[in-house]
Amino acid sequence: MSELETAYPWALFNLEQGIYGVSSQYIKAIFKIENLIKMPGMPHYMRGAVNMRGKIVPIIDTRKFYGFQSVAEEINGLTELLGQRKQDHINWIRELEDSVVENREFKLTTDPHACAFGKWYDHFETNDNTLEYLLRKFDAPHKRIHAVGVEVRKLVDQGDREKAFDVVRKAKNSELIQMIKLFDSLVNDFAESKRELAIVLEDPKQNLEIGLTVDRVIAIEPILEDRENTLDSVTHKSHESLGLAKRSKDQAPVFTIDEKYFLNL
Structure with a gap:
């Protein structure tokens, strides 16, 4: 050679x-x-x-x-996907809150690996170091927000709906806000890295x-x-x-x- x-x-x-x-x-x-x-x-x-x-x-x-795929198409595809997954988690915690208020069963998954984002996250592979770094930031917050569902279901089963509602309220102002910021910043940072x-x-x-x-x-x-x-x-x-x-x-x-x-x- x-x-x-x-x-x-x-x-x-x-x-x-x-x-x-x-x-x-x-x-x-x-x-x-x-x-x-x-x-x-x-x-x-x-x-x-x-x-x-x-x-x-x-x-x-x-x-x-x-x-x-062009860079613009790649950015738009990721933006659309992450926008849907962000809305999934907004809807998820809203449904968790409604289930406590209405005293009914919460049927959405509390397993961070079983939601649509978790399934994608666990199997997504990339050689883009920037994207890989940005995605790693989701691991702990995503697990925490689903852990809220486990805690709330346990409190409801114990009959402590008031405390369960308080846990949901705090999660809306903490874990959910953090997840939303991560989704938004990933899209912006990824687009900037793709100049x-x-x-x-x-x-x-x-x-x-x-x-x-x-x-x-x-x-x-x-x-x-x-x-x-x-x-x-x-x-x-x-x-x-x-x-x-x-x-x-x-x-x-x-x-x-x-x-x-x-x-x-």
Whole structure:
């Protein structure tokens, strides 16, 4: 196995949960995406364009190009899901209170692993370190709010409805408020962490420039040829613009981008 034959290191970046690379030989600039110019009638994967020192540079949504969910779609999907799970817990404690006031059985789950959020939380996996960190904050508060249901049911069974009602009232102003704040802050913090970058590629000989959106740049380093695997054996996202290599430090697969393919679109 040898380094790819180039005098230039590679810019490695995340796209969805994969590692992609583009030769630094073709990189003109890397910047946060702002002030996009909308371009009507363009393909679905074209995000728009930016004015770069007086030149209009098209920006491709690289996620969409390769058939992934866009960052905006990812944020919107998580926002909708967490909004529903937040409302679930508002409804849950409201029903707990009503069951005490009306002296009837509370039929919703008191098991934090059995509610819709708990089931999702227990099985959700991500390589996004920011999202993983934000989600860990839910563990203890979520268990505490469901423990309130256990305590209230026990008090009701003992005939102490007044104390049970007091426990619910305190939970509404404590555990529930904390959960609501966590849901809201996770959405905001996750959206802020997902501010994309654009890598602008250029071919000065042909006066061509194109920008590719990336989730984040993770390294500038040489990479190694992969003579053992093929794209089809590593991912179902094979494409004529992609090749396959490996990082030297851990042998992780790198999907190498053919810059000329995009510059000549």
